[in-house]
Amino acid sequence: MRMSNKLIAYIVSILIAISTSGIATSQDTNFAKVNNDSELFELFIAPDPVTQTSYSCYWIHNYNWNYGGDGIGTITGKIRFPLANCNAADGPPEESPVMIFMHGNGMDYNDHSYLMAHLARNGIITVSIVNGEYMSGSNEGRAREAISYLNSLNQFWKWRHRLSNKVVFAGHSRGGEAAITAARLLSQESVSVVTSYNVKAVISIAPTDGGGIQNDLLKEDMDGDITKSFLGLYGSLDPDVKGTALEEQLSGPESTVFAIYDRAGTESSVEGFVLTKSLLEKSLVYIDGATHQGFLKSCNFSTGGTIGCSEHRDIAKGYFNAFLRWQLFNETIYRTFFDGTATPLTVSSNNIELLTQYSSSVPRRVIDNFEQKNLRTNTKGGEVLWGKGIAQIAKDELWQLDESVPHDSRGIRIKWSNEPSAYVRWEIPLSNIPYVGSTRDVTRFGYLSFRVAQNYQDAWNIAGRDQDFYVLLRTRNGYSNRVLISDFGRIPYPFNGPLVLNNPSDYTKTAMSTIRIPLSAFKNADLSNVYYIYFIFDEPNHEMGSIIVDSLEFSR
Template sequence: MKNRLFTLIILLTVVFYAIAGYHFLTGWHPLVMMFIAITIGLCINSLIYVFLNIIGKGSKNIPMKTVTAILGGIIVFIILKYIGFGWPVLFYSAIAVIGILLCISIYLFQIKRTALSSIFLVLMLIGAGYMLFVLAGSGSDPYDKEIPLAFSNDNGFPPTEVLFDNPAASGDFSINTFTYGSGTDEQRTEFSRGVKYKTNTVDGTWLIPDWTGKKKKWRERYWGFGSDNFPLNGRVYMPQGEGPFPLTLIVHGNHNMIDYSDDGYGYLGSLLASRGIIAVSVDENFLNGHWSGDFRGKEMPARAWLLLKHLELWRNWNNEEGHELEHKVDMDNIMFVGHSRGGEAVSIAAAFNPLPYFPDQAKEKFDFNFNIKGVVALAPTDYRYDRKIVLNNINFLSIQGSYDADEVSFWGMRPYRRLEYTDSISRFKSGVYIHHANHGQFNSTWGNSDFGAPSKWLLNLNPLLKEEQQQEAAKVFISAFAEATLKNNQEYRGLFKNVSVAKQWLPVEHYLTSYESSNHKTIANFEEDIDITTAKDSTIIKGVNLALWKEQNLPTRDEGSQENNAVILGWDYKNDTSSSDKAMYELRLSTDDSIAITTNSTLQFTLGAGNHEWLDINLTEKQKEAKNEDDKREVPQLDFTIQLTDASGQTSALKVSDIKGIPKPLKTRFTKFAFLDKEMIGEDWEVQLQTYHLPLEKFTSINPELNLEEVSNITFIFDQTDYGVMVLDEIGVSGS
């Protein structure tokens, strides 16, 4: 070809077409897709080149070969951006420019080898080489030294007596594994001739009206069925024995539908089965995303409804005389575990369970009413379904990783806070935030990247927990929740109150745990009004010498909402040297308060470190402008004192660190380039609270004269650090 520059640019764009084609999942072999993409790319390149030459014909003063080669490359890269590369525009444009400039430098060097062309070529090779090196690498953790290792000293987690065994250890039961399903699956033998029990299909037409157009066409072509005959397929991990055994259904989230997700929870299913709990991983791959389209949340009712239809199967088998599973299932103890969109689906299913009709279309009658005791939401969504789900009277656990690039905020805490307890049965809810855990590694088939290629090359994978570590942590928390929820082994609740009791079983990492029992009585949760001096039941709030005091809705890192109001408190003795007294935040309880406080009670609140730079609100604009890097203060290791005062004036005080340390903000770097984090993810951290439980008997052991039944004041005294900001919420008292 006479136009050597065009040839070089074609070679460059062919590489990009090959990458896009190889990673475009259709069900065909990736090499076939790569060949198709290259062929299409060559055709597009040639057509653009011919077109540009035709319209530029006759322009004698313009070097058309060079112009058409460069313009053709630019146009092709623009096309590639929208069909194969989900990279941010600025970054993608920079890569394209470097690639085209590299081609130009090679072309100029071939024409005339001068010092200038040589320098240009070397610079472009260095630039391209650097980008390839960074994209091929795993990244780094820029915040590795900012936060001490968790469990590194007893000050962070004082010793606590362990009253239970390792919940992640295999139990005494042998396990049988098998599948059930339609028996007609066209893609997987385990759900066709490999099934142990054949199941009838179910009509989900009313549950997913968006099953139309090309989403319907290509799904039905691939799977061989439509929304009117969804299969009930499941992978079973069955403990051997007489039973009856509690039942847990596990459901995956959204992923490419032809990269099957249901086989990714064997680590969890095997553990539960070995400990005497039937576990079923439910197949809902046919509702997942595909190149033909994503339902974008409109499939959420179907995801939830299918779980309940699976429970119907198990109820029928359990009641069917002569069936191998007759009386094997304890239908009074059922738990759901869901991941990603599945994590939202399990809450929806629990909410659908008692209803007589599908709320979005009453032509679909419900008749479920199962005894669902618990819901576990792993890295869940909470915005896909267009109804806000409020659960009642159920045990709840949500787990989230700080390095989740798919669901970048802890959405599971929103249903946690909405959950209400209205009866006298003892239940609990908990949230666990695992630093350096991501989204995909909770499923052993999804891998360590939360994006598909080529976008995954931008992700910073170096800080992540290893897959086996992340899954070990999940096993500890989920199994402990199952023991407490399905077997009434209440001692396992202690793990969610203070994670240090499990530090010998968990990977060395930071874990922020929230916990609230159904007997919790709220003193202040900052949701009732906009008056910062009042709380529930006529409680009066007073702030003294505070540099910062406000109540606000907590934002997520991507400028969304945590749907939770909290109070933000700051103190700064360096910037306020005239203050002779320490800052305090005091709650004066009403004499009419109905909350019973005894030695068996626990004072609890949720707490998280804030950003000490928020204290700059007290500086003038000139002072802010005058600040430089040397003026920046270290992130403080927060601690403070809690003091109780009774009606007669007796006091007793504890440092928070006597119970549990306050971690510094857990910062993250999701991508390999800091500027991309802001565009793709948001801020490098968001406020995450955890619960602190202070047994009231500790206060009376310090001062036996303190009368807990007449406690009148709860005071937070900021006397342990010179400055700091903390976020406080959900102050209350729980029974034993």
């Protein structure tokens, strides 16, 4: 059940009262907008990461360094570090993490200064570097420049003894893809290093996927040995990294951050005996109305899209800050901004529509990732069955099922009519998972989750209108109640794509978001013995529709 506005206002009033009474120490009394009440406790203590700061001041200085021995030469970088007492002589805090940020083509190292400053005031040493000169500006060249400057920081900087080994690589456009490359190069030990680095996160704003020159044909693929987490930010009106138009013939998935997200980590279950390479947390925030250059300091009326320049900056500041507080400082309260539970208040106040994809690292029990060829058998080996109200059902690479899909993954397409028995059922077969127990016992999980999207331009959907359906469990206790998707998320009609000058092509994308239903929502369900998962398509005013689905699983 969704929280009422009255209840939200009541909770916020309590929080403000607590903070002003001296009980709480947060510097910020702006809290998150809650999308559902499944993480109510976390709402109580999660401030708005857009406006939140932990330090009053930061120090800023340019350094030109040549690490030597790597053939790269001198690199210019701008360093910002947090100051507790606004005295530069004090230096940064002990064990400070470092974020290296790379700009893209046609940008410079000052273009994201608002973001670097915000993160510095939240406890992170930020370093924006001039990049794109080495190896003809390829992703590997940019990545090697970033690693070279990181080495210089740890070798030459007067405050190097204050640095932790926690590192974040981040960037925008070509720099966003190079951030992934840098993490990979470190994991492969193919570059010299001053010390052992622990890459805790990679964050990419509208990254390219395959770059644009011959040296960048490699598609980057992340796992838990490369980085512990990944966050992507991408706007629906991006005219630069726009993917493939519907009028063009696809020979593979579109080259955007959606494909990067899909390739990151594993689509298999993660429980029992687990390899570290399987432990990658990831999220992708898709922003309606955001552009490519809107995230730059130089954003103006013509590049700010339909949401505006300050809104782009708020999104970058909020989601970078929340993700890094979670990943670097283990402040798990901020996970709610990535798993669909909440939206930063400043962002939600601007009425910006977002779609979020999220995949937890562990534990995760996959019921169907749709990678197997047989349509009637799910990943766990159980039967997939559907009723006569299902007009069409097919499984394949998603971009082959719908040319507007930007994903690099297999999935299923479901079309339903207003005939009786419009349902799809997934069986959970009884078997034993080593070191865990029965496949049907899901008591260790908190959520049933899956990714879903409406198909663009399908006549069975109504343009501009959300889709909706029910989810039901059958357990040893019989059937649970029917849970409505819209109580815990949205399946909106696809956001409009960018308008490209002198090019009338359509770049609108059938982009999935993650729906997470708390298992507590299924009343009368024996979660120690779950037999079937049902999708039921008979919600009034939604008797017809067409969707794609992927990643049906239980998770925390």
